[in-house]
Amino acid sequence: MMHRRTLLRAGTAALAGPVALNALAGGTAHAVPLPVQGVDLSSVLKAEDLGAVWRYSDNTVGDPLRILQEGGANWVRLKVWVDSPDGYHGKQQVLTMAQRANALGMRLLIDFHYSDSWADPGQQRKPAAWAGLSGGALEQALYDHTFDVLDGLRGQGTAASMVQIGNEINGGMLWPDGSTDDWDALAGLLTAGARATADASPGTEIALHLAEGGDNGGTVWWFDNAVARGVPFDVIALSFYIYWHGTLDELQINMNDVAARYGKDVIVAETAYPFTLDDADGHPNIIADSSLLPDDFHPTVEGQAAWMGALSEVVASVPGGRGRGMFYWEPAWTATPGNGWDPADPSSGNAWENQALFDFTGRALPAARWR
Template sequence: MRRRTALRLGAAALAAPALATAVPGTAAAARRLRVRGADLSSLAKSEDLGGTYHRADGRRDDPVRILAGAGVNWGRLKVWVDPADGYHTTPHVLRTARRMHERGMRILVDFHYSDTWADPGKQYKPAAWEELHGAALEQAVREHTADVLGALRAQGTPAAMVQIGNEINGGMLWPDGSTDDWPRLAALLTAGAEAARAASPGIRVALHLAEGGRNAETRWWFDNAVAHGVPFDVIALSFYGYWHGTLADLQANLDDVSARYRRDVVVAETAYPFRLDSEDFLENIVDLPSELVPGYPATPAGQAAWLRDITAVVAAVPHGRGLGLFYWEPTWTAVPGNGWDPADPASGNGWENQALFDYDGRALPALEVLGRG
């Protein structure tokens, strides 16, 4: 997930077009996806700071129970190495994973290999690894990966899937693991994948790009990964319709790479706004009508339609190789203190208008669409 940093004040209201009704793969939507997931990485901090969640009828409840009751069957959790606010570390991953496991959810662990956000524009080394290179950096990746996944297994909540890096279009652990040096990047990815398989037998290894609708870029990256012998089981792609192309582009890319590499595919991140205005002082990532996908208004119905149609695209991938999707941060509502910057408790949240809980904390219709999958 990439973030826009410039601020604008005063979001505009939307005069919306009619909802889109036809997308590639709609006829295949009857095949229920195996992965109907939600990234709940921010939930622990939200609740610690007073965040509350409610069913659609207004009854307050445990948000994990609300999600699971709707049919959400996977949870995704990011891991940072030594973040400024202390969240997204092994103890918090264990805490939320236990709750997911108790509700019957399977777990995807998303390693950023950083102390903060890792995405296409930044892949900063953890401070403790700054002076590590070559074999020493590979060993740090191995140990960190094994420690987290081993702790989950010891707790009785083993991860079922793992991402070795987050949105690694340009590589990870820069400058060492840049795509400018594929042998070095491949060694780091292999270190993480091998450590994951050793620490959590049976786990599926995913490699994750933010290239949902971009086939040429996806092919270039995975051609290099295969040529350099990187072990992986799943191709994971972020797809936000306001950044990564059309649903038809996504369909073409998923169909092609699943066949080309004989791997399952999953949309590791997607989301869509249910309104445009902000609940806190920070502008939202998407807050203008011009930023929306044509045919999908920023309304609860528009958000639900987007999720319905992207679900149909993934379900239509040939040979059942479309595993499913994860909705990114559906519980990241505008709780004071739970903002973008882990080093700044006063930072705001630019995501609350894309959550699956409204500004009163009530579950939105899109949650039911996600669970039905």
């Protein structure tokens, strides 16, 4: 998700449509119920090691997983990097977090980046260990990595319920080999990941994840290519940040269309919204300018909660119950020294803390409650 955020697209702030306005007019403070009410908690273990503290709304200190679970979250999403510079986001951390989530009755989505750091539409770098691989050898490395993590999860009794084969792969992954400039090669890599999932963790659903959730033409072009090459998948996953990815009406149109067109459930795999434009650590926030935001949702605690209500209504409105749910991206990534955006630089700051579901004192915000 991360470095695409420097490629800001102004001009997507217009918010149209009755769904969003109904959420505000109805006075709802929380998201509507969905089968998948998810939170990406990839940064939590590192933050805990560095002394981060999270609190309930009454200021009582608590476990961030439990705080969010008691608020209604029922899925945890965790990213996997192959060889992260900071030693986090690998197999061992995923196994640890999976045990904690399982103890709370939460299901698991594993998000394979197939990189040593952030993978998104602007960067899909090969892991250093795979730099010299191509063709069948690269497919085998991807298969082995995927199998290893998922087999480890199943072996400890915390099998993943869903897996992403790649993260925001609009332009492909493992560049240059898996670029959409060579769809046959990309399809081979995606299929290798799907085979590894089926072999290591039977019953785990396979999601393919794109950014630009409001771009129907781009989504259809991408999935038409995947389907034409027989790439296996069960779920269409889309990122949707309203300050980059269009309007809620455009998201609704896209989700309705692709759910019907491909006969698949759809999830919003990433979303977020600021509760303030201030920052807590002196590092510039990714969203710090109100001109990037729609008029209907203010950068306030109330605006953040209203955003969750509006987006969840869009997902719930996909015909046939195909709108499975949504994930809030890194709601617990507060401004903790050493836990910044750059895994290779402990001095880097956090550009996201004003979009967390915890305020600058670590206290849970209203949007952390799904009910």
